[in-house]
Amino acid sequence: MPWSITVGRIAGTAVRIHVTFLLLLAWIGWASWRTGGSDAAVGGIAFILLLFGCVLAHEFGHILMARRYGIATPDVTLLPIGGVAMLERMPDKPREQLMVALAGPAVNVVIAAVLLLFLGASADSAKVSEGVGQLHDPNVSLVERLASANIFLVVFNLIPAFPMDGGRVLNALLAMRMDKSRAMAIAARTGQVMALLFGFVGLVWGNPVLVLIAVFVYIAAAAEAESSGLEDVTRTLFVSDAMETRFAVAPIDATLADAVDILLATPQHEFPIVDAFGKSAGLLTRDGLIKALRESGPMAPVTEALQAPAPSVRRSDKLHVALKEMNRTRAPAISVVDEAGVVVGLLTMQNIAEMMMVRAAQPDWKFRRSGAWG
Numbered sequence: 291m292p293w294s295i296t297v298g299r300i301a302g303t304a305v306r307i308h309v310t311f312l313l314l315l316a317w318i319g320w321a322s323w324r325t326g327g328s329d330a331a332v333g334g335i336a337f338i339l340l341l342f343g344c345v346l347a348h349e350f351g352h353i354l355m356a357r358r359y360g361i362a363t364p365d366v367t368l369l370p371i372g373g374v375a376m377l378e379r380m381p382d383k384p385r386e387q388l389m390v391a392l393a394g395p396a397v398n399v400v401i402a403a404v405l406l407l408f409l410g411a412s413a414d415s416a417k418v419s420e421g422v423g424q425l426h427d428p429n430v431s432l433v434e435r436l437a438s439a440n441i442f443l444v445v446f447n448l449i450p451a452f453p454m455d456g457g458r459v460l461n462a463l464l465a466m467r468m469d470k471s472r473a474m475a476i477a478a479r480t481g482q483v484m485a486l487l488f489g490f491v492g493l494v495w496g497n498p499v500l501v502l503i504a505v506f507v508y509i510a511a512a513a514e515a516e517s518s519g520l521e522d523v524t525r526t527l528f529v530s531d532a533m534e535t536r537f538a539v540a541p542i543d544a545t546l547a548d549a550v551d552i553l554l555a556t557p558q559h560e561f562p563i564v565d566a567f568g569k570s571a572g573l574l575t576r577d578g579l580i581k582a583l584r585e586s587g588p589m590a591p592v593t594e595a596l597q598a599p600a601p602s603v604r605r606s607d608k609l610h611v612a613l614k615e616m617n618r619t620r621a622p623a624i625s626v627v628d629e630a631g632v633v634v635g636l637l638t639m640q641n642i643a644e645m646m647m648v649r650a651a652q653p654d655w656k657f658r659r660s661g662a663w664g
Contacts, residue, residue, distance in 0.1 A: 355393035384465035391458035451481035481511030533635035547588035560623035572596035
């Protein structure tokens with residue numbers, strides 16, 4: 291994610307902090323200092339750091355459960371609104387989806403239980419039960435506020451609306467009893483209804499934060515539905531149905547200046563780099579080319595600007611396989627090769643988007659395995 295700083299790695303997953311999170315810390319410290327001096331500022335920052343430690347633990351609940359099903363997570367990013375774990379993919383089986391979705395809130399349940407156990411008889415049940423309303427009250431102990439925050443995280447995340455865990459739980463439960471597409475459609479529509487409810491309550495109560503959450507949830511639910519629809523369609527198609535067959539390549543012995551000529555002569559932003567036998571040696575992107583030009587100059591070999599890793603798929607592969615590979619490696623494009631490994635096509639998200647637009651305009655359109663549609 292842009293504007294993120296890597297602060298370390300946990301169990302093979304990079305932990306990143308978005309710069310806006312640092313701004314949040316600065317704002318909390320300043321606001322607390324204005325109301326209560328340096329002690330309040332330290333206490334406010336400490337609470338936020340501990341709270342986001344709980345959020346990070348929540349995300350690692352998802353990450354470790356997904357890892358049990360063979361799904362890696364390259365990184366997790368902390369934002370002011372929470373954490374985002376970048377799973378390579380979601381599990382295919384509804385039961386696995388359910389377990390991954392529930393693993394995060396389960397971590398917060400455990401944390402809250404441990405904190406309440408630690409408090410024991412000294413816990414003020416009224417203050418803990420009031421939850422989020424006491425999070426910034428300096429008269430409430432830090433442990434009680436953390437317990438309240440974790441209870442709130444459990445309840446909030448289990449709301450049946452994407453992108454909260456509750457939306458994924460609902461989708462997984464529905465998918466156990468009906469077609470995956472129908473389950474996603476119902477779960478996404480439920481999320482949008484919940485978003486409208488949030489927005490209405492926010493307007494009635496004059497709470498702009500709740501209105502913003504409503505907008506965010508509505509958009510996220512729509513995006514989930516669209517993403518699921520795309521995956522369902524691509525399962526019925528082949529790579530050859532969407533790949534570009536008229537494309538430029540750059541030889542492996544080319545210079546960056548040669549690559550610039552190719553960039554300016556074509557509408558492409560990504561170029562396969564091929565060896566003398568036409569086999570893929572990597573992928574050159576426009577951004578990688580510009581960066582290499584600044585650092586090494588035009589006469590440097592094109593290999594200095596290659597993107598790594600450079601995935602490839604066969605034209606006979608299902609299109610959803612190529613999409614998963616592009617998401618896994620975060621590659622903007624992917625080379626399509628034949629049985630001998632020779633590059634015969636290029637697949638980009640733009641190709642797939644154009645194909646989807648054609649299908650939407652002509653639902654009965656028939657595709658040819660030649661690599662073009664017509």
